[in-house]
Amino acid sequence: MTGKDPGSNARSGVNRRAFLKGSGAVAAATALHQAELAKAQDEAAVVVRESTTIKLDVNGAEHTVKVEPRDTLLETLRYQLDLTGAKPVSLDGSSGACTVLVDGKPMMASLLLAVACQGKRIETVESLGGDKVDPVVRAFVTHDAEQCGFCTPGFVVAVRAFLNKNPKATIDEIRAGLNGNICRCGTYANVIQAAVAVVKGDVNG
Amino acid sequence: MAEVQYTWPASDQARLIGKRHQRLDGLVKATGAAKYTYDINLPKQLIVLALGCPHAHCRITGLDTSAALKVAGVVHVHVFPHAEVGKEINWEGELLVAVAAETEGAAMEGVDKLRLAYEVLPAFLDDENLQAATDAKLTSPGGGRAETENEPGDDDDEDEFIEKEIERLLKESAYVVEGYYGADVITHCCLEPHGVTVAWEGAKLKAYLSTQNVSGTDEGFAAALQIGPEDVEVICQYIGGGFGSKFAADYWSIAAAQISKATGRPVKFMLSREQELKLGGHRPSGYLKVRLGADKDGVVQVWDSTHWGSGGFSGGAVSQTIIPYVFRPKNLRVNSTNIRTNVPQARAWRAPGHPQACAMSQTAYDDLAAKMGADSLEVFRKNIPNIASQQTPEVYLAELEIAAKLMDWKAKWHPHGKGPVNGSVVEGLGVSLHTWGGAGHASNCTLKIFPTGGVETFCGTQDLGTGTRTVKRSDSTSPTCRSTSARRSCRSADPRAAVQPWAAFPNRTVGRR
Numbered sequence: 001m002t003g004k005d006p007g008s009n010a011r012s013g014v015n016r017r018a019f020l021k022g023s024g025a026v027a028a029a030t031a032l033h034q035a036e037l038a039k040a041q042d043e044a045a046v047v048v049r050e051s052t053t054i055k056l057d058v059n060g061a062e063h064t065v066k067v068e069p070r071d072t073l074l075e076t077l078r079y080q081l082d083l084t085g086a087k088p089v090s091l092d093g094s095s096g097a098c099t100v101l102v103d104g105k106p107m108m109a110s111l112l113l114a115v116a117c118q119g120k121r122i123e124t125v126e127s128l129g130g131d132k133v134d135p136v137v138r139a140f141v142t143h144d145a146e147q148c149g150f151c152t153p154g155f156v157v158a159v160r161a162f163l164n165k166n167p168k169a170t171i172d173e174i175r176a177g178l179n180g181n182i183c184r185c186g187t188y189a190n191v192i193q194a195a196v197a198v199v200k201g202d203v204n205g
Numbered sequence: 206m207a208e209v210q211y212t213w214p215a216s217d218q219a220r221l222i223g224k225r226h227q228r229l230d231g232l233v234k235a236t237g238a239a240k241y242t243y244d245i246n247l248p249k250q251l252i253v254l255a256l257g258c259p260h261a262h263c264r265i266t267g268l269d270t271s272a273a274l275k276v277a278g279v280v281h282v283h284v285f286p287h288a289e290v291g292k293e294i295n296w297e298g299e300l301l302v303a304v305a306a307e308t309e310g311a312a313m314e315g316v317d318k319l320r321l322a323y324e325v326l327p328a329f330l331d332d333e334n335l336q337a338a339t340d341a342k343l344t345s346p347g348g349g350r351a352e353t354e355n356e357p358g359d360d361d362d363e364d365e366f367i368e369k370e371i372e373r374l375l376k377e378s379a380y381v382v383e384g385y386y387g388a389d390v391i392t393h394c395c396l397e398p399h400g401v402t403v404a405w406e407g408a409k410l411k412a413y414l415s416t417q418n419v420s421g422t423d424e425g426f427a428a429a430l431q432i433g434p435e436d437v438e439v440i441c442q443y444i445g446g447g448f449g450s451k452f453a454a455d456y457w458s459i460a461a462a463q464i465s466k467a468t469g470r471p472v473k474f475m476l477s478r479e480q481e482l483k484l485g486g487h488r489p490s491g492y493l494k495v496r497l498g499a500d501k502d503g504v505v506q507v508w509d510s511t512h513w514g515s516g517g518f519s520g521g522a523v524s525q526t527i528i529p530y531v532f533r534p535k536n537l538r539v540n541s542t543n544i545r546t547n548v549p550q551a552r553a554w555r556a557p558g559h560p561q562a563c564a565m566s567q568t569a570y571d572d573l574a575a576k577m578g579a580d581s582l583e584v585f586r587k588n589i590p591n592i593a594s595q596q597t598p599e600v601y602l603a604e605l606e607i608a609a610k611l612m613d614w615k616a617k618w619h620p621h622g623k624g625p626v627n628g629s630v631v632e633g634l635g636v637s638l639h640t641w642g643g644a645g646h647a648s649n650c651t652l653k654i655f656p657t658g659g660v661e662t663f664c665g666t667q668d669l670g671t672g673t674r675t676v677k678r679s680d681s682t683s684p685t686c687r688s689t690s691a692r693r694s695c696r697s698a699d700p701r702a703a704v705q706p707w708a709a710f711p712n713r714t715v716g717r718r
Binding site: 068070071075078079082083084085086087088089090091095097124125126128129130133137140141142144145146147148149150151152153156182183184185 | 227228230231232234235236237238239240241243244246252308309310394395396397443444445446447448475477478669670671
């Protein structure tokens with residue numbers, strides 16, 4: 001090895017430790033504390049690779065999966081169960097595209113470790129389709145609330161979760177309640193219309 | 206085969222055009238059933254992640270992949286040819302080494318174990334700073350032009366004459382606006398990053414590529430892999446955004462095919478979010494200084510501007526030919542400069558250069574309205590006779606009238622700076638004119654009609670979310686199959702079926718001919 005800047009991979013964009021530090025796990029620490037913590041983590045870091053067989057309750061069915069401690073719920077859903085509705089847009093959860101319901105609450109699947117989801121009820125966007133299509137899905141179709149569609153599953157689950165909790169939400173409440181999801185194509189207006197239609201019980205309108 | 210003539214019905218008799226339809230792929234997108242490139246999981250596929258260069262400009266001085274190869278689950282390490290020791294890297298994020306592994310976690314750990322050394326070199330990134338770019342010798346002429354109503358005499362020096370005319374006209378103007386306007390680089394930011402899932406079937410490559418260009422990227426793979434285009438099948442039924450940035454096979458997708466060949470396994474190689482923002486495409490910047498002179502009615506009589514910007518490592522500012530945008534005063538002088546920066550080359554973005562040109566030049570017209578204390582819409586209307594556009598003044602005026610009515614411009618307009626203020630949010634109202642060279646054109650698709658009445662259509666364009674798939678089905682099935690209830694399906698991006706295929710360029714969306 002030669003040169004002036006050896007071994008600098010810190011900005012490669014795929015360092016999971018850096019992502020965890022940036023995700024708020026140590027948000028309360030001072031910058032100095034963070035540096036010390038990172039150093040300590042580097043020195044103490046031991047990658048546990050042993051896979052564990054666990055059971056996950058996904059969309060009402062029990063699934064047996066083999067995961068490493070570091071595997072996220074998103075990876076497990078997408079690669080082991082081929083449930084690819086939740087999308088890996090941003091690993092830090094800032095896009096909302098990987099929203100799933102965990103015990104009825106909207107969560108970012110990229111921020112959950114699969115092993116931590118044992119015993120919890122996980123519902124993905126796929127559970128809102130099938131033979132009995134959820135009114136939120138129907139409203140999205142009727143109100144043309146998607147373009148490229150990559151963010152759409154996250155929005156659908158977020159709307160479902162929000163309206164479960166706020167079935168009579170106003171348009172302003174819906175707008176505020178969905179601020180964890182982003183759409184690059186700009187379908188926001190139609191997403192709001194779809195959610196309002198569900199509140200009104202007018203999913204075809 | 207007999208040729209069937211079809212004539213579009215009158216608007217009031219049309220059954221499809223002008224009517225509201227549900228998006229054909231709405232349900233599969235809203236339920237997560239639509240399979241994008243990122244969602245294609247092939248048996249025994251490897252996951253590839255790559256190390257991006259941490260410096261905007263450097264030379265690779267050392268490279269050690271041995272630790273990465275020892276990581277459990279890592280199957281293969283691929284060093285990009287442009288990243289070999291001694292090579293110069295000209296922008297941050299450039300992929301250097303890719304790691305193929307059984308899982309994302311293993312690939313991530315493998316990338317973390319790569320050890321590279323760099324000699325950091327000077328980099329230039331301040332594309333707004335024309336003086337600094339000039340001092341660094343990173344500029345090149347972007348061209349310019351001058352037009353005046355009065356012609357120089359035979360004995361006049363043309364440049365001197367233009368200079369005097371411009372100054373005279375500005376001096377005689379009832380209103381003069383001096384402005385500095387700009388639009389920074391912005392990234393395409395496709396929510397589905399660039400990438401591919403590939404598999405070899407013998408000597409043939411099947412590439413599930415996130416692309417707007419299924420009809421052309423086979424040649425990109427073929428040339429790089431030294432196989433024939435007929436040996437490459439590019440598939441993209443759904444695309445998570447492209448915006449002009451997904452026309453090429455791209456070197457990381459070529460690498461995916463090479464890794465797949467080397468390992469004998471399917472490979473998925475998608476850029477990370479950070480890499481997507483750095484490598485996946487951006488729009489050039491544009492900065493403009495202008496002096497504009499108008500008569501008492503607000504009709505611009507003279508325009509004098511210089512602008513600059515950067516499209517990245519190969520330069521490329523907004524073309525001087527579209528400044529000022531749409532409007533064309535009778536007297537003008539335009540000059541432009543390209544700046545080279547240490548970022549990847551820009552990619553196409555919806556009417557390349559036009560949004561920036563519009564923002565930079567028409568904001569000056571709006572500032573003219575502000576200076577006059579006049580309604581911006583009225584100032585625009587008064588200047589519409591002086592345009593250079595594919596569109597006629599009459600059409601622009603009619604469009605403005607419709608738009609103003611629809612948005613209730615009269616009721617909403619307020620003098621500049623006098624709009625509602627809500628905390629740090631100040632509301633405003635604006636108007637701009639646009640133009641582009643796109644138009645309807647011939648294209649082919651394959652239509653299959655089954656004995657059961659089912660219909661299937663294939664074409665080589667991509668539905669970016671524009672509804673192409675829906676329109677195509679409606680159009681192709683309307684003459685013959687309007688009453689069928691049998692299965693109808695529509696594949697939007699099938700290169701095999703398109704005799705005269707078209708990539709999904711923004712100016713090639715569907716239209717009525």
